[in-house]
Amino acid sequence: MATRHDEGGSRLWRGMRSLIFGEGSEQTLRDEIEEAIDEAEEGGASRSIAGDLSPTERQMLRNLLHFGERTAGDICVTRGDMIAVPSTIGFDDLVRAFADAEHSRLPVYGESLDEVVGMIHIKDVFKVSVDLERDRSVRALMREPLFIPESMGVLDLLARMRAQRMHLAIVVDEFGGTEGLVTIEDVVEEIVGDIEDEHDIEQAGMLTMLDDGVWEADARIELDELAKAVDPRLTWEEDEVDTLGGLMFLLAGHIIPPGESVCHPSGWRLESIAADPKRIVRARLHAPEGEER
Incomplete structure (x- = not known):
């Protein structure tokens, strides 16, 4: 038997x-x-x-x-978190941009992020930095980017990146606008989990309870996760935003500087505690008065 x-x-x-x-x-x-x-x-x-x-x-x-069920839009670095450089950037500023970003590849855009015109690899920057006779202009350093639709499945994406020997792709939406970018590391992480290298700095937790009714969170935390862990009312009915930072921007209409707050319809007060000119980085959540969670 x-x-x-x-x-x-x-x-x-x-x-x-x-x-x-x-x-x-x-x-x-x-x-x-x-x-x-x-x-x-x-x-x-x-x-x-x-x-x-x-x-x-x-x-x-x-x-x-379940790898084949995911799409490029599901796994890409969203537009708001993209680090890119303008096509007008000078060489010295480009070097500083690579140093600050700590990435090996950076997209290059024209008038806006919806006009990605190329991609620069740090190896090419290093080569011209040691050869003073080589052209240091952005145009000379740029490589042709790979553009893919956000609906492309990750299996097709992996096959295409391998075939074209590209490690970075620009994800575009149905209207041709830039949705985000995806790297071959993002694809591999869908199978093996997060990959950290020696340059990754350990970040504070995505969500931490500080006291009764007070939480601190990474602004990138998904609203679904926030609703499950903190309060089911911390959502947004429309599909305009997916993250806490996006919700705070939508409610305020601008990037909230540290120390300022915005109120959610549920009564929660969302306070910015770290931000840069482009996005909110971390936030503190204060429960409605008289409530402890």
Whole structure:
């Protein structure tokens, strides 16, 4: 008689066989593998193939199963968080921009971010910095950018980036405006999780409770996450904003400088505690008077 362990292993094997040989439907494949992983995590399939995988491997496998469901728009760095340089920038300012951004590639725009005209790689900047006879103009340093629609699936995106040997792509919306940018690291992180390098500085938590009714949050925190953790009223009915920073900008009509606040219709007071000229960085949330959360 087959044990539950054997059944778990057989289920995963059937799913993997469908993946390799095309047997069965895609939905069945995902169901078979996820069910086996679920059983392993519940302790019911410790000897199955899924049970032989570490927790990290199981999470990566889960991510891989749903990898194809994501689009470029889902994973891109949004327009508000993009770091780009104008086409009129001088070489010295360009070097400083790379130093401040700590990125290896920077988009170049014309009149606005909706007019991305190129991309500069830091390797090219370094080459001309040690050769005084080379042209240091932005036009000479620019490479042709890769433009992709926000609806492009990540599988197609990965294939295209590999084929064209591009590590950065500009994501455009249906009207041709710039939605954001995506790097090949963003794509890989969808499978393996966040990748930090030696230049990444540990940031304060996305959301921290300071006292009864007082929270501190990264302005990039999603409103859905904020509503679940703090107060379900901290939402916005229309699809105009997704983050706390975007909500505060929408309510105030401008970037709120540190020390100033804006009130949410629910009564929560949203205070800016760190900001730069382009965006709110961190905020403090104060519950409505008489409420503790």
